[in-house]
Amino acid sequence: MSGTVEIELKFLVPAASRAALAAELDGRGNARRAQLTADYLDTPDLRLARAGLAWRVRREAGRWVQALKCARGDALERFEHEVVRPDATPDAAAHADTAPGRQLIDLLDAARADGLEAGVRFRSQVRRLERRVRTRGAVVDIALDEGRLLASGAVLRLREVEFELVSGSPVAMLALVERWRQRFGLILDPRNKAERGFALAAGWPDAPLRKAASPSYDKRAGAGEAFSAVLDECLAHLMRSAIGLADGDAAQAGEHVHQLRVAIRRLRSALRAFEGWVAAPPAELVDGLRVLFAALGQARDRDVLGSGVAAELARAGAPPLPLPGSQDAVDPAALVRAADTQRLLLGWVTWRAGLPAEAETETEDALRRLARRRLRRWHERMAAGGHAFDELDDAALHALRKRVKRQRYAIDFLAPLLPRQSTARHVQALSAAQSMLGEIHDLIVARDRYQALVGSAPAAWFAVGWLTARIATARAGARDELARLAALLPLGRRG
Numbered sequence: 001m002s003g004t005v006e007i008e009l010k011f012l013v014p015a016a017s018r019a020a021l022a023a024e025l026d027g028r029g030n031a032r033r034a035q036l037t038a039d040y041l042d043t044p045d046l047r048l049a050r051a052g053l054a055w056r057v058r059r060e061a062g063r064w065v066q067a068l069k070c071a072r073g074d075a076l077e078r079f080e081h082e083v084v085r086p087d088a089t090p091d092a093a094a095h096a097d098t099a100p101g102r103q104l105i106d107l108l109d110a111a112r113a114d115g116l117e118a119g120v121r122f123r124s125q126v127r128r129l130e131r132r133v134r135t136r137g138a139v140v141d142i143a144l145d146e147g148r149l150l151a152s153g154a155v156l157r158l159r160e161v162e163f164e165l166v167s168g169s170p171v172a173m174l175a176l177v178e179r180w181r182q183r184f185g186l187i188l189d190p191r192n193k194a195e196r197g198f199a200l201a202a203g204w205p206d207a208p209l210r211k212a213a214s215p216s217y218d219k220r221a222g223a224g225e226a227f228s229a230v231l232d233e234c235l236a237h238l239m240r241s242a243i244g245l246a247d248g249d250a251a252q253a254g255e256h257v258h259q260l261r262v263a264i265r266r267l268r269s270a271l272r273a274f275e276g277w278v279a280a281p282p283a284e285l286v287d288g289l290r291v292l293f294a295a296l297g298q299a300r301d302r303d304v305l306g307s308g309v310a311a312e313l314a315r316a317g318a319p320p321l322p323l324p325g326s327q328d329a330v331d332p333a334a335l336v337r338a339a340d341t342q343r344l345l346l347g348w349v350t351w352r353a354g355l356p357a358e359a360e361t362e363t364e365d366a367l368r369r370l371a372r373r374r375l376r377r378w379h380e381r382m383a384a385g386g387h388a389f390d391e392l393d394d395a396a397l398h399a400l401r402k403r404v405k406r407q408r409y410a411i412d413f414l415a416p417l418l419p420r421q422s423t424a425r426h427v428q429a430l431s432a433a434q435s436m437l438g439e440i441h442d443l444i445v446a447r448d449r450y451q452a453l454v455g456s457a458p459a460a461w462f463a464v465g466w467l468t469a470r471i472a473t474a475r476a477g478a479r480d481e482l483a484r485l486a487a488l489l490p491l492g493r494r495g
Helices: 015-026 099-113 170-184 193-202 223-247 250-273 283-315 332-337 339-353 366-387 394-417 420-451 460-487
Strands: 004-012 032-042 053-060 063-071 077-085 119-135 138-151 154-168
Touching: 004 170, 015 119, 015 138, 015 154, 015 170, 032 193, 053 099, 053 193, 063 099, 077 099, 119 154, 119 170, 119 193, 138 170, 138 193, 154 170, 154 193, 170 339, 223 250, 223 332, 223 339, 223 366, 223 394, 250 283, 250 332, 250 394, 283 332, 283 339, 283 420, 283 460, 332 339, 366 394, 366 460, 394 420, 420 460
Parallel strands: none
Antiparallel strands: 004 077, 004 154, 032 053, 032 119, 053 063, 063 077, 119 138, 138 154
């Protein structure tokens, strides 16, 4: 009755690959087929979904099976507790011997106190083609699900493949997954049916915008435990932003691009923050992030120019000008779906799965001392940059901006180890400085783009002059914010 932890990973199946994938599953003589219909339950305000719980009743193999599921920390693991029921009537008490079950009961009791009862919010209807595969080091169930989700007249079509570890090593399973990903052009998808169905029922976006969140771990944690929590949050941000671009609302593509770049920057900052304290990832994974970040930067620069700078120039009376560099920008959705990006994302999941899980050996305050020493040193470098601000050229300004971002993210990652009040002051000052330096960066990019146009479009001189004046004003504001930041006592140093 304690429940189990599922090790699984899900992918979207491109239409062009569907027939070949189905033939591979069906061609070895041990495939299983099933028609699965499941009702997913929640309160009218979806408080179970908001708490990360999925509660369903499904008819399978001639019996009713009730299941409670919830996500765990990393991209692979999910808690599941199943019970056989005499009929389709749900019973939350059947899960009472598990921690998620007790949370379910508490949420339902609170809902009843508010006059709300749980009921069916959406239904899934899928045809499953499944095969068990034995590979070196693992036994894996591979299931192709095709069908639909139904909620209050709304319909969402599904075509996805799931890999679930039956026995053996998660890393061995992921090696098999990578081979299938290459063959069939699969798209990594962190969403599950419950999440997508409840979004359908509520009228939410199927791939909602995912912003960064602060990782949580015990203040007595060692470096490995803390880093695992930070890494899981960074990877969740990365994967959700990627699927938002690959399969989300095109109207939100610009925001998904921005969040994906933030996720990459945060992941790279996490590696720097914990450098020397934990195992480092393979160089190709870090280099892959750098390449992806730069490619996405082209799309972001186009958006900044098109929706921001160009509009301001027009209001300032600029003559009509072509949008510089717009023909060179990549399609960010195609970039995320591309094989190189998908290999990179799966590579990070695989590296995370292989991290050691053994107990920490550090003393209780070892990580706290290390964290404060590193943040203090980085703060002093930022302060030096602020003192020399007037002498910094464009490249040095950009480097200072990256240091400010890294410090802000590192403080977020290490917050459980830091004094709360002084941490809040540093975050506020860092955010203000980051905002001003970001504005300068965008203006410099725009100025350089318009500067390149002056030979073919002399009217671009208006834009160059206007942007140069804006940069001077923004530099003055950034100088003030950096002075306030430099005046703060470094974290961990007593006054």
